[in-house]
Amino acid sequence: MKSSIKVSLLSLALLLLVVTGWSGWTGSAAAAPDSGKTYVIGTDITFAPFEFQDVSGKFVGIDMDLMEAIAKDQNFKYEIKPLGFNAAVQALEANQVDGVIAGMSITDERKQKFDFSESYFESGVVMAISESNNNVKTYEDLKGKKVAVKTGTEGYSFAESIASKYGFTIVPFDDSSQMYDDVKTGNSVACFDDYPVLAYGVNQNNGLKIVTEKEAGGSYGFAVSKGKNQELMQKFNTGLTNLKASGEYDQILEKYLGENASGPANQSRWGLIQDSLPPLLTGLGKTLLYTIVSLFFAFILGLIFGFMKVGRNKFLRGLATVFVDVFRGIPLIVLAFFIYFGIPQAFGFTMPLFLAAILTLTLNAGAYVTEIIRGGIQSIDRGQMEAARSLGLPYRKAMMKIIIPQAIRVMIPAFINQLVITLKDTSILSAIGLVELTQSGKIIIARTFSSFDIWLVVAIMYLIVITILTKLSGFLEGRLRRG
Amino acid sequence: MGKIRVEGLKKSFGANQVLKGIDMQVKEGEVVCVIGPSGSGKSTFLRCINRLEDITAGRVIVDDQDLNDSKTDINKARENIGMVFQHFNLFPHFNVLKNIMFAPMELGKMNAKQARETAMRLLERVGLADKADAFPSQLSGGQKQRVAIARALAMNPDVMLFDEPTSALDPEMVGEVLGVMKDLAREGMTMIIVTHEMGFAREVADRVVFMDGGYIVEEGPPEEVFGRPKNERMISFLEKVL
Numbered sequence: 001m002k003s004s005i006k007v008s009l010l011s012l013a014l015l016l017l018v019v020t021g022w023s024g025w026t027g028s029a030a031a032a033p034d035s036g037k038t039y040v041i042g043t044d045i046t047f048a049p050f051e052f053q054d055v056s057g058k059f060v061g062i063d064m065d066l067m068e069a070i071a072k073d074q075n076f077k078y079e080i081k082p083l084g085f086n087a088a089v090q091a092l093e094a095n096q097v098d099g100v101i102a103g104m105s106i107t108d109e110r111k112q113k114f115d116f117s118e119s120y121f122e123s124g125v126v127m128a129i130s131e132s133n134n135n136v137k138t139y140e141d142l143k144g145k146k147v148a149v150k151t152g153t154e155g156y157s158f159a160e161s162i163a164s165k166y167g168f169t170i171v172p173f174d175d176s177s178q179m180y181d182d183v184k185t186g187n188s189v190a191c192f193d194d195y196p197v198l199a200y201g202v203n204q205n206n207g208l209k210i211v212t213e214k215e216a217g218g219s220y221g222f223a224v225s226k227g228k229n230q231e232l233m234q235k236f237n238t239g240l241t242n243l244k245a246s247g248e249y250d251q252i253l254e255k256y257l258g259e260n261a262s263g264p265a266n267q268s269r270w271g272l273i274q275d276s277l278p279p280l281l282t283g284l285g286k287t288l289l290y291t292i293v294s295l296f297f298a299f300i301l302g303l304i305f306g307f308m309k310v311g312r313n314k315f316l317r318g319l320a321t322v323f324v325d326v327f328r329g330i331p332l333i334v335l336a337f338f339i340y341f342g343i344p345q346a347f348g349f350t351m352p353l354f355l356a357a358i359l360t361l362t363l364n365a366g367a368y369v370t371e372i373i374r375g376g377i378q379s380i381d382r383g384q385m386e387a388a389r390s391l392g393l394p395y396r397k398a399m400m401k402i403i404i405p406q407a408i409r410v411m412i413p414a415f416i417n418q419l420v421i422t423l424k425d426t427s428i429l430s431a432i433g434l435v436e437l438t439q440s441g442k443i444i445i446a447r448t449f450s451s452f453d454i455w456l457v458v459a460i461m462y463l464i465v466i467t468i469l470t471k472l473s474g475f476l477e478g479r480l481r482r483g
Numbered sequence: 484m485g486k487i488r489v490e491g492l493k494k495s496f497g498a499n500q501v502l503k504g505i506d507m508q509v510k511e512g513e514v515v516c517v518i519g520p521s522g523s524g525k526s527t528f529l530r531c532i533n534r535l536e537d538i539t540a541g542r543v544i545v546d547d548q549d550l551n552d553s554k555t556d557i558n559k560a561r562e563n564i565g566m567v568f569q570h571f572n573l574f575p576h577f578n579v580l581k582n583i584m585f586a587p588m589e590l591g592k593m594n595a596k597q598a599r600e601t602a603m604r605l606l607e608r609v610g611l612a613d614k615a616d617a618f619p620s621q622l623s624g625g626q627k628q629r630v631a632i633a634r635a636l637a638m639n640p641d642v643m644l645f646d647e648p649t650s651a652l653d654p655e656m657v658g659e660v661l662g663v664m665k666d667l668a669r670e671g672m673t674m675i676i677v678t679h680e681m682g683f684a685r686e687v688a689d690r691v692v693f694m695d696g697g698y699i700v701e702e703g704p705p706e707e708v709f710g711r712p713k714n715e716r717m718i719s720f721l722e723k724v725l
Contacts, residue, residue, distance in 0.1 A: 386535055387572035387631075391586035391638055392562035401589065405576050 039078040039232055041067060042088035042097035045439075046175040046446030049200040049256035050103040050220075051082065053443050057279055062196075063101045065252045066120060070239030076232070081353075082443075083433035084174065086152050090337070091433075092225055094345035099224045099232055103194065105154040106221040115226055117236045119219030121253075123194045125158040126215070128201075128208040130183055136190055137211055142168040148179040148188035154218045155192035174431075177445045180206050194218060196257055206449040269453055276444045276454060283440030284461050290354075290436060291423045294361035295369075298422070301362065302369025307399075309374040320370060327367035332428045336360040340432045357429045365422045372418065376411035377403055409480060416473040420466050437461060484546045484563075485511045485641035485673030487532065491541035494527055501527045503697035505541070511641075512671040516684035516705075519694035520720055525677045528694065529646050532675065533564040545642060562590065565635030569647040571627040573619040579606070579630050580615040583637045592638065605633035609663050625656030629663055636667075643667065645676040681724055685709055693717045 043051045043063060051061040059080055071078050083091055089104070091097045093113060105123065106116045129136045136142065144167060149156040151172045159170055171188050173179040176197060182188045184207045191198075195214045202208055222236050243249040308320035327335070340356035380403050388398035430439035441458040445451055487509040494502040501524045509515055517525045530536045531543055534550045534557055543550045548560050574582050583602035587593040593601060606612045609629040619627055628648055635643060645664065649657045661683050668674060668687050678684055684691055684705060691708040693701040693716075701714040712718045 381570075381572070383568060383570055383572035384574065387566075387568060387574070388586075389558075390533055390535065390561055390564070390566035391635070392558050392590055393586060394558050397589060401585075402574055 036077065039076060039098040039229070040081055040096075041078050042081050042083050042091045042100045042102070044085040044088060044102040044175075045082040045433075045443050046177055047085065047103050047197060048176070048204070048446060049196060051101075052447045053082075053279075054447065055275055062121070062252055062256050063103060065255070066240075066243070066249075067101055069243055069248055069252065070236055073239040073242050074235040076235055081433065082435075084431070085150070086174065087341075087431065087433045089152060090341045092223060094341045095225055095228070095348065096341070096344055096350055098229050099222060099236075101222045103197070103220050104223055105194075105218045107157075110223070113226055114223040115228075115230070115233055116221035116223050117233060118240055119221055120240055120249075121196070121220040123154065123196060123218035123220055124214035124216060125155050125192050125218065126195045126198055126210050127190050127192055127212040128183070128198050128210045129190045130186070131207050131209050133189070139166045139212075142166050142190060144168070145189040146171050146187060148173060148182040148191040150174070150176055150179050150193065154194055158215060158217070159192045175442065175446065176201065177206075177442070177449055177451065180208055180449060181451050183208060200256065201449065204447075204449060269450070272448060272450055273453055273457055276448075276457065279440050279444065280437065280454075280457060280461065283435060283437040284465065286434070287423065287426045287436040288465070290357055290361060290426050290429070290434070291419070294358050294426075295365055295419060295422055297358065297362040298365035298369050298418075301366030302373050305366070305370040306373030306377065309370065310377045324367045324370050327363045328371070330364075332360065332364050332425055333431055335364060336429055336432050353432065353434060356432060357426075357434045360429065361422060361425065364425070365418060368418055368421075369415075372411050372414040373407075375414070376407035379410050380406050409477075412473070412477045412480065416470060416477070419469060419473070423466060423469070424462065486546055487642060487673070487675070488544040489532070489541070490544070492528070492531060492538055492543060493540040494524075494531060494536060495539045500539075501697055502531070502539075505697075505699055507692070507699065509673060509675065512673055513689045514668045514672075514674045514687055515676070515690050515692055516688035517675065517677045517692045517694060518679070518681070518684060518720075519700075523694045524697045525694050526646050529644050529675060529677050532642075532644055533561050533566055535566075562592075562638050563640050563642065565638060565640035565643045567628070567631050567635055567643070567645045567648050569650050571619075571624075571631045571651075573627055573631055573634070575619050578616055578618050579611070579622070582619070582630060583634045586634070587637050590638075598637070601637055602633070605636050606630075608636075608666075609633050610659070623656060624652045625659045628652065628656075628660045632660075632663055632667075642673045642675075645674065645678070647677050647679065649678070649680060679724065681709070681721075693720070695720070 043059070046052060047061070049061050050063040051059055054060045059082060064080065067078065067080070081088070081091070081097055085102050088097065088100045088102050092100045103121070103123075104110070106119060110116070127139070139162060147159055147168045148171050149159045151174060156170075156172065163170055171182060173182065176193065179191050179193070180201060183191050191208070198208070198210055202210060224230070224233050240249070305320040305323050308316040311317060336356065339360050340351060340353070344351045384402055384406065385398055388402045389395070393401075426434070426436050427438035430436060430442065433439070435443070437458055441454050445454050448454070487507070489505055489507040492502055492505040493500065505528060517528065519525050527536060531538050532545065534543070538551055545560060545564060548555055550557065550560055574585065577585060580599070580602050583605060584595070584598040587601065588595060588598045603612065603615065606615055609632060611626060611629055611633070614622065614626060614630070619630070622630065648664070649660050652660065657680065661680065664674070664676070665687055688705050690702060691705045692699055693708065693714070695716050701708060701712065701717045708717070709721065712721060
C-alpha cells in the first residue's frame with residue numbers, strides 16, 4: 001500500500017524532471033548567440049519540381065538545389081523545414097522560420113507582410129485535365145464543372161479571377177497530388193497550377209495532360225518576414241546573382257525541367273511499396289511515440305481535473321469544467337494552428353514543432369480523459385464512499401483504496417477508446433508539418449503520385465496497430481476484471 | 484463509553500427542512516429503536532449521528548465530543564461509531580475477509596495478523612467463518628448484512644448505528660440478521676436502530692422513539708409505546724404496520 005504512494009511520487013518527480021528539462025532545453029536554444037546562426041527555412045513538401053522527397057528521403061528540387069548552392073556561395077548554414085505551403089507561410093508570419101522558399105509567387109498582397117528576393121523563376125499558370133479526357137480544350141468548356149486548385153497558389157488566384165466569367169466552381173486542396181487525384185477520379189474536370197509543377201507531374205505520369213498555353217504572370221521569390229532577417233535576404237540575392245553569372249543557375253533548371261530531366265523511375269507497384277515501407281514505418285513510429293507521450297500527460301491532466309470535478313471545492317470544480325469545455329470544444333486542427341502559429345506570433349517566441357504537437361494532443365485528450373475519470377468515479381455507488389467514511393477512513397484514502405479501484409474497471413473501455421482516437425488524431429497534426437504516418441504517406445505520394453497503393457498501405461498500418469492495441473487492452477481489461 | 488446526546492438538531496436540504504428540532508439522550512449500553520413512516524426523517528437523523536450529513540443547527544455529542552466542532556477529528560470520531568446500511572455497501576473488489584480487515588489495517592489499528600484474527604473471530608460470531616474467501620457478489624442478502632455488521636465491529640466501536648438493516652432482505656433472511664443484532668444488544672452495545680421490524684423493536688429495544696414530520700412525536704419503553712400509545716399519529720401508524 002505504501003509502495004503505490006512511492007511509485008506515484010516517483011513518477012511525479014520524473015514528470016517534473018522532464019518538464020523542467022524541456023524548458024531548460026528550449027531556453028538554452030533560444031539564447032544561442034547569433035554568429036554562425038543556422039537559418040531555418042520553411043518549404044512545401046509536395047511541390048515538385050521545386051521541392052519534393054526523392055526515394056532516399058532527401059528533399060530535392062529546384063528550390064532545394066538553389067538554396068544549397070546559394071548557401072555554399074554565401075557561406076551560411078541553414079536547415080530545411082518541410083511544412084507544407086500554407087503552414088510554411090503561417091510559420092513565417094509567426095516567426096517560427098527565418099525564411100520560406102516554396103515556389104512562392106511574388107504578389108502585392110504578400111509584400112504587405114513579407115520582403116521578397118529578386119525573382120528566381122518566371123512561372124505562369126496552365127490548365128491540365130485527365131489524360132483520357134478529350135472534351136475540355138479551353139476555359140469555355142469548364143461551364144458548370146468543378147476545377148481543382150491548390151490553396152495559396154497562383155493557380156488559385158487565377159482560377160478565382162475567371163471562375164464567374166466561365167461559370168465553374170473551385171475545389172480547394174492543400175497539396176498538388178490531392179488536386180491531381182481529384183482530376184483523375186473525375187470529381188473535378190481540370191486543375192490550374194504553375195507550369196513547371198504541372199509539367200513535371202505530367203513528366204512523372206501523374207495521369208494528366210496540359211491543354212492551355214502558359215498565362216503571363218508569376219515570378220517566384222524567396223521570402224522573409226517584413227523587416228526581419230535582412231542579412232539573409234542580402235545573401236540570397238547576392239548568391240542568386242553569382243549563380244546566374246556562373247551558369248550554375250541554368251544547370252539547376254536544366255536538371256529538373258530540361259529535355260534530359262529524369263522521367264519516372266521504372267518501378268513495379270510492389271517495388272514502390274517496398275521502397276516506401278522504411279519512411280512509412282518511421283512515420284508510424286512517430287505516430288506511436290506522439291500518441292503515448294501525449295496520452296501520458298493527458299492522463300495526468302485528466303487525473304488532476306477529474307478529481308477537481310468530483311471534489312467539493314466549487315472553484316476547482318468550475319476550473320475543471322472550463323478546462324473540459326474549452327479543449328473539448330475546439331477542433332483539434334484549430335487548436336494545433338492556434339498553439340503552433342497563433343500563440344508564438346502573438347507573444348513573439350518560437351515554439352518547437354514537437355512541443356506544439358504534444359501540447360495539442362495532450363490538451364485535447366486531457367479534456368476527454370477528465371470526463372472519463374469523472375464519469376468513472378461518479379458511476380460508483382455513493383454508498384461505497386459512505387461506508388468507507390463511516391469506518392473512519394479519510395476522504396483521500398477512501399477515494400484511493402475504495403472508489404478508484406472500482407472506477408478504473410468502469411473506465412478501461414473508455415480509455416482504450418481514447419487511445420484509438422488519439423492515435424488516429426495524430427494524423428491531423430500533419431497540417432502543421434508533423435511527419436507522422438499520414439504525412440509520410442503524403443510525402444511519398446507527392447513524388448510518385450501513387451495514391452491508391454500508398455494510402456492503402458497507410459490505412460492497413462493504422463488498422464494493424466489499432467487492432468493490436470485494442471486486443472492487448474482487452475486482454476488487460478479481462479485480467480483486471482478477474483483479479 | 485457509548486453515550487450520545489443530541490440537542491436541538493435541525494437539518495435542511497435546500498428549502499426542505501427534514502429535521503425540525505430533535506433532542507435525545509442515549510445512555511451507555513442502551514438500545515434505541517427509531518420507528519416512523521417513511522419521509523419522517525429517521526434515516527437523516529441517524530446519518531447526522533456520524534456526520535454523514537452536515538447538520539443545519541444544534542449539536543450532536545458522542546462520548547463528550549461535539550461532532551460538528553471544527554476541532555473535532557471526524558475521522559477519529561467515526562472510528563468509534565459503527566454504521567450498518569440498508570444496502571450493505573460491502574466493498575465488491577475485496578473478499579469477505581479483506582472487507583473486515585481493511586479499515587483496522589488501513590488506519591493502523593492492527594497489524595495483518597491481528598486484523599485477520601479479529602476478522603475470523605467476528606465471522607464466527609456472525610456465523611460466516613466458512614465464507615471468509617468469498618466475494619460479496621457470491622453472498623445472499625442476509626450473509627452480506629452479517630458481513631457488514633462484522634466489518635463495522637472490527638473497528639471495535641462503542642456505538643452502532645443501523646439504518647433499516649433488514650429492509651432490503653428477503654423475509655426468510657431477516658431472522659439471521661436480527662439474531663446477530665440481538666446478541667450485540669445483550670452484550671451491552673449502545674445501539675440506535677432505524678427499523679420497520681416492530682416485533683424486534685418490542686423485544687430488544689430499551690426505548691422506542693416514534694418520529695413523524697421531522698419531530699420526535701412519542702418515546703418510551705416499548706411496552707408503553709406499543710401498548711398504550713398516546714399520540715394520534717402513532718396510533719394510526721401502528722394500525723397500519725401491525
